[in-house]
Amino acid sequence: MGYPLCLMNIIRVIASWVLIASPLLSDVPPAFTQPSSRDQSTSCRENINENTSIYEVKLVSSLENNVTIQTQQPSSLHPFQLIKGSYNWNLLTPAFVKLDRETTSQFIFVFNATDGKQSELSVGLTLDILDENDNTPQFTKSSYTGTIYNTGNAGDYILTIQADDKDLNPNITYSITGGDVGNTFSLDQYTGQLTLKTPGNLDPVTTPTYTLTVQASDGNTFNTTTVTINVVGDTCVSKPCTNGGTCTSAGITFRCLCVSGTTGNTCSQIVATTVSQNETQEQERKTDSLLAVYIVVPILALSGIVIAAIAIYKHKNDNTVDDDNVQNGQATNVLTVDK
Structure with a gap:
C-alpha cells in the first residue's frame, strides 16, 4: 500500500504545480527557435515538386500557439504554404507551380507566431533557389x-x-x-x-x-x-588595278586603291598633282632668293668695279698734275740762275 500512496502524492504535487504555473506560462509570448539569428537561410533546387516541405519553423513551445507567414518577398500569385505538423510548422513550395531560378532566384520570409493574446515576429528567413541545367542554348x-x-x-x-x-x-x-x-x-x-x-x-x-x-x-x-x-571567285586574280593600284575583293566585284597621281575604277587615269598653297609660297621664296643671288649680287659687284675704276682714274690724274708742277718748277729755277 506504500507505493500507491507515494505515487498519488507525486501526482498531486505535479498537478498543483501545473495549476500554479499555467497563469504564469500564459503570460510568456511565443518565441522562435527556427528561424533564429543563427539560422536565417536555407535553399532548395528549382523545379522541385509542388507542395514539397523545404523548411521547418519551430517555437519554444507549440502548445496553444499558431504560426503564419507574415510576409513573402517578392510576393507571388502562387505563394508558399505553411502547414502545422505534429510539433512544428512546415514551409511548403507553391501548390500549382514549380520554382524557376531564372524567374526568381531568392525569397525572404517573415513568420508571425501568436497564442491568441500576444504575437511575435521571426527574423527574416532567406530561401535561395539553386540552379539546374534546364534551359536550352x-x-x-x-x-x-x-x-x-x-x-x-x-x-x-x-x-x-x-x-x-x-x-x-x-x-x-x-x-x-x-x-x-x-x-x-x-x-x-x-x-x-x-x-x-x-x-x-x-x-x-x-x-x-x-x-x-x-x-x-x-x-x-x-x-x-x-x-x-x-x-x-576572287575578282582580283586578273589584276584589274593598273599603275600600281592595290586590288581588294568586295563580294562579286573589286575595288582599287590608287596611288597618288592616278584615279578611276582601275587607276588608269593620270591626274596632275596639285601643289598646295604652302608649297607654292615656299617655291616663291626660293625664287626670290635666287633672284637676289643671280641679279642683285652681280649688280653690287659691278658697282664696286665701277667705283674702283673711278678711284684709280682720279688717282692717276692727280699724279699727272703733280709731275707737271714739278717740271714747271725746275724750268723756273733754271731761268733764274741764267739771269
Missing part, C-alpha cells in the same frame, strides 16, 4: 551567312556562331552536324569560330553554296541553326 541569330573566296587559305576566318543559355555558368560547345561536304570547314568547339580547313574543295562553279547544320549543346540540352557559306 539559344543562338544569337536565327541563321548565319558568310562568304569565302575560292583563293582562300587554310585557317582563313569566315564567321563566328554564338549561343546563350539562361542557366548559371553554362558550358556551351559547338559542332558541325551536317552539310560539311569534303570536310571543308572547321568549327572551334569553344569559341564558335568557323574557318576554312580544305581550300582545294572550293569551286564556285561546282559547289557555289554550302549549307551547314551547327549544334550548340550545354551537356544536357542542345539546339541547332543553319549556316550558309557562299563560295565566290
